[in-house]
Amino acid sequence: xxxxxxxxxxxxxxxxxxxxxxxxxxxxxxxxxxxxxxxxxxxxxxxxxxxxxxxxxxxxxxxxxxxxxxxxxxxxxxxxxxxxxxxxxxxxxxxxxxxxxxxxxxxxxxxxxxxxxxxxxxxxxxxxxxxxxxxxxxxxxxxxxxxxxxxxxxxxxxxxxxxxxxxxxxxxxxxxxxxxxxxxxxxxxxxxxxxxxxxxxxxxxxxxxxxxxxxxxxxxxxxxxxxxxxxxxxxxxxxxxxxxxxxxxxxxxxxxxxxxx
Amino acid sequence: xxxxxxxxxxxxxxxxxxxxxxxxxxxxxxxxxxxxxxxxxxxxxxxxxxxxxxxxxxxxxxxxxxxxxxxxxxxxxxxxxxxxxxxxxxxxxxxxxxxxxxxxxxxxxxxxxxxxxxxxxxxxxxxxxxxxxxxxxxxxxxxxxxxxxxxxxxxxxxxxxxxxxxxxxxxxxxxxxxxxxxxxxxxxxxxxxxxxxxxxxxxxxxxxxxxxxxxxxxxxxxxxxxxxxxxxxxxxxxxxxxxxxxxxxxxxxxxxxx
Numbered sequence: 385x386x387x388x389x390x391x392x393x394x395x396x397x398x399x400x401x402x403x404x405x406x407x408x409x410x411x412x413x414x415x416x417x418x419x420x421x422x423x424x425x426x427x428x429x430x431x432x433x434x435x436x437x438x439x440x441x442x443x444x445x446x447x448x449x450x451x452x453x454x455x456x457x458x459x460x461x462x463x464x465x466x467x468x469x470x471x472x473x474x475x476x477x478x479x480x481x482x483x484x485x486x487x488x489x490x491x492x493x494x495x496x497x498x499x500x501x502x503x504x505x506x507x508x509x510x511x512x513x514x515x516x517x518x519x520x521x522x523x524x525x526x527x528x529x530x531x532x533x534x535x536x537x538x539x540x541x542x543x544x545x546x547x548x549x550x551x552x553x554x555x556x557x558x559x560x561x562x563x564x565x566x567x568x569x570x571x572x573x574x575x576x577x578x579x580x581x582x583x584x585x586x587x588x589x590x591x592x593x594x595x596x597x598x599x600x601x602x603x604x605x606x607x608x609x610x611x612x613x614x615x616x617x618x619x620x621x622x623x624x625x626x627x628x629x630x631x632x633x634x635x636x637x638x639x640x641x642x643x644x645x
Numbered sequence: 646x647x648x649x650x651x652x653x654x655x656x657x658x659x660x661x662x663x664x665x666x667x668x669x670x671x672x673x674x675x676x677x678x679x680x681x682x683x684x685x686x687x688x689x690x691x692x693x694x695x696x697x698x699x700x701x702x703x704x705x706x707x708x709x710x711x712x713x714x715x716x717x718x719x720x721x722x723x724x725x726x727x728x729x730x731x732x733x734x735x736x737x738x739x740x741x742x743x744x745x746x747x748x749x750x751x752x753x754x755x756x757x758x759x760x761x762x763x764x765x766x767x768x769x770x771x772x773x774x775x776x777x778x779x780x781x782x783x784x785x786x787x788x789x790x791x792x793x794x795x796x797x798x799x800x801x802x803x804x805x806x807x808x809x810x811x812x813x814x815x816x817x818x819x820x821x822x823x824x825x826x827x828x829x830x831x832x833x834x835x836x837x838x839x840x841x842x843x844x845x846x847x848x849x850x851x852x853x854x855x856x857x858x859x860x861x862x863x864x865x866x867x868x869x870x871x872x873x874x875x876x877x878x879x880x881x882x883x884x885x886x887x888x889x890x891x892x893x894x895x896x897x898x899x900x901x902x903x
Contacts, residue, residue: 436799454802466800470818470895482805509895525804 385447385457385532385565386412387433392442393590394428401590402428406442408584408593410533413563417570417580419619425591426569427463430537433567434460446532456483459531459564461539465518467510473497473521474506480525489528496524500554516547520554527558534559536568540575552578556604573623577615578605585619587626594626683865688872691865695854705873707850708839711767712881715774716835720828723779727786731820732812741787748780753841760845770842777838778831785827789820822896825889829882836878851877 387410394403403425410416418426431437433444435454443450446457459480467476474493481489497503500520502513510518519539526534536555540548556579559566570576576583580599587594597618601611665685672679679687695701726744730737755776756769763769793816801811843852851870858866 434803436802454805456805458803460803462796462800464796466796468797468800468815468818470821479800480804511895529804 386410386445387533387565387567388443388445388448389429389433390443390445392429392432392439392444394425394432394437395440403432403439404590404592406591406593408567408596410565410567410582412565414582415559415566415568415580416582416584417568417576418584418586419570419573419576419623420586420591421571421588423591424586424588426571426586427537428591429586430460430535430567430569433533434458434535455533456529457532458535459526459529459533460535460537461519461522461526463538463541465510465515465522467518467521467525469510471510472506473502473508473510473513476510476521477506477524477528481528483529492528496528499558500524516543516551519543519551523551523555523558527562527564530562531564534564534566536566536570538570541570541572548575555579573616573619574607577601577612577619578607583619585622585626587629594629595622597622681864683868687865688869691863692869692872695866695869701873703849704851704854704870705877707847708843708852709877711770711774711842711850712832712835712839712877715771715839716778716832718771719775719778719835720782720831722775723782723827723831724786724824726779727783728790730783731787731790732816737787744783748784752777752780752838756841756845765846770839770845770847773842774835774838777834780831781834782824782827782831785823785830786820789823789827790816792823793819818892821889821892825885825893828889829885832881832885833878836874836881840874 387408389406389408392403392406393401395401406429408416408418408429418429420426428437432439435451435458438452445451446455451458467473468479471479474497477493477496478484478489481492484492493506494503497506500523502517502520505513505517510521513521519542522539540551543551552575555566566579568576568579577599582596582598584596585594586592599615601609601615605612668679668682669684669686671677672684683691692701695704726740730741730744752773755773759769759772763772797815797819798811801815806814839850840852840855843850844856847853847856851874854870855867858864858870
């Protein structure tokens, strides 16, 4: 399923302009990472696509069909697992498959539990799981309905590096199998380069697209390969540019304080 | 696996049992008459007499019936109104100020008007109990609904739940713990108002037993009635807790883990 974000802007009721003229497309089965610092409206953009907030202007289209509000084909994993504490682990996964018949849902829940390494945990409570395990359940919940579009809002940012690397592998595995179009938001260059086909770099106040680049290294990507490092450096340079071209009111460039040097 | 019973729980019995034995010994030794504070043996005898004559059963039944009906009405209305004002801004702006205003009236101040309106028999008593139960349940429900995690509501929206679906499958389970806690405090208040209601004139009920004991100068009857009140209150609360346990198994709280 193709996702088109066409000239989307968001201005809040208090007049704050969070997003301006955002133009991003993600082709069917493509992984697009939105990269940017805090406050550049990445999460806001994802909320608009998820239908949790309304865009002030512009269109969001699925296969060239404009949508407003939540859509059955659009699913999401949030920054926190957001499992429903009163449902068992299995029921939490099943919660993502509202439209499935009960037997089909049960079948997929079992299969997904197996896939995320939690076979036998279906009857446990979310509270019995570690943070990483809960986030895997959230990923399974987002995928059980075989969504056309999967939105990932920094779902790995709260995890330790070891767990994070495992989750990256899991997401890629599931993506290869189900081929959802993925729009993910992150502030982690390594994560973006490892997962995405394309990276969109945003800059803040108001949030807009600064630069877009294709991620060259072929899959499966090796974090230790020189090509991976080169790609990361190219992304960092683009981030640097986005910071330098920002001209705050006092006229000083912010580039020299870049955290990426 | 958590143990269902541990011997350390018995530690709480040491003080009351020691006091009871001590007082019994003092009275038996003739050091005190025990007229104003009867020793355990005398309490036991008068309790046994009340049970044998069937009086106790009548009083307990009358009291329990009142509490249950009052509690059912009060908690039902409290839940409904709390749901309405919690879920709808219009209902909240319309109703909540009035309800909060009524709440500011000390509940016992309603006694005279209830008697005037509803007579001195059952209706006014039950109304008073229901009144006592209503406010904590109403407040609990209102605040619980308003403090439901927006993030969980969003999960419901993303996965395609309608607003009715969200109400039943997210809001309701989310407010359950606070609602049950408010039912428990409502039940406690219900017993308090029950005594007030029975003291204002009743021909049966444990409150009547209190008044009767006072007029007859029978401290033992009074103390027995007080003990039965304590047992009934505790038992009713335990029943409520037991009924709610299956609904709250998911909770990750200290109580659940102990």
